[in-house]
Amino acid sequence: FWALARDDRPWGGEDPPGVAFTYAPGRSGQHADNILKGFNGTLQVDGYAGYNRLLKRPTQDVVLAYCWAHARRKLHDVTQSGAAPIAQEGLAQIQALYRIEKDLRGLTADQRRAARQERSKPIIDVFELWLAQNRARVSAKSPTGEALKYIAKYWEGLCRFIGDGRIEVDNNPVERTIRPIALNRKNALFAGHDAGAQNWAVIASLIETCKLNGIEPHGYLSAVLKAIAGGHKQTDIKELLPWNYAKP
Structure with missing residues (x-):
């Protein structure tokens, strides 16, 4: 799994905190390049060498901040x-x-x-x-x-x-967010194939984003599924995002 995260706003930004997990079948730098296609700016990372591939883009639009x-x-x-x-x-x-x-x-x-x-x-x-x-x-x-x-x-x-005041001194926010995934690694072997792992990444993203926004994950997922089953319009999907979710 790969993770992109913002912690509980250690600097005074206006955007809500969130985390996005995505699945890749290996640790090749090509996966990092694919996941971050279209991204430009500063990426905070650990010492994993695969991120160096991003520095070889012809546009030279990515810089790495280390931990x-x-x-x-x-x-x-x-x-x-x-x-x-x-x-x-x-x-x-x-x-x-x-x-x-x-x-x-x-x-x-x-x-x-x-x-x-x-x-x-x-x-x-x-x-x-x-x-x-x-x-x-x-x-x-x-x-x-x-x-x-x-x-x-x-x-x-x-x-x-x-x-750059937006950059953290370390990438511990990501480390903390990904820890439950690492602890659950053996239990996750049921994924079975790439599609299962990709679906799991979506659910993990929602759960960890709920935690960052102070929302109880089980109640959130239950309410969202009920809303979808009840005919919630796809055009209004933003209303169901964790940071817009109305707590009961």
């Missing part, structure tokens, strides 16, 4: 196997970025961008110098070296949030 939670995880894993002062230093700098983000939650995109330029950019500048110095100090094949190499590889995309 600081994944970068932090690389350093955290190093600290779990013993003393790792360099990794600890990196974690402290990343934590400083997250403390700032906590203060900015709910502000408009313009306000977030201005605050990041003032408060987060100096941390990023120091981190970039620290990253270069410590990559020169440690073996590239050591656990610490591998973690630093990962951060350096995605550095440009990791810094993209500084210049």
Whole structure:
């Protein structure tokens, strides 16, 4: 499954939150390209290499913003196997970025961008110098070296949030939304064929979007099916979308 999501409006946007799951029979970058056909703009992703295919479009209309939670995880894993002062230093700098983000939650995109330029950019500048110095100090094949190499590889995309208040510091909203799908993976083997999995993706999209909008999913699905059976017009389908759904 692939997921596109907006969390519970961590920045002051006007659109309702939602998630869209879609099924693909594999992890090829071609699937990402197909799913995002017609999309242009900034896409927030993890380190999955398949998204690089989007950067090869002739129109060059997609840029990738990467996830600081994944970068932090690389350093955290190093600290779990013993003393790792360099990794600890990196974690402290990343934590400083997250403390700032906590203060900015709910502000408009313009306000977030201005605050990041003032408060987060100096941390990023120091981190970039620290990253270069410590990559020169440690073996590239050591656990610490591998973690630093990962951060350096995605550095440009990791810094993209500084210049755009709409971008999150990480893609944890998607990670949280897709967790129930991952936990239910074995139970979902009943899908049997591609059509079943595609239908399941539609239902999962509605359920998770209900959750983001504070609507009880079972009651919503029951009411929508009753409305459709009762002759609700297809031209008025927008009335049945989760964010327009009238709670009983």
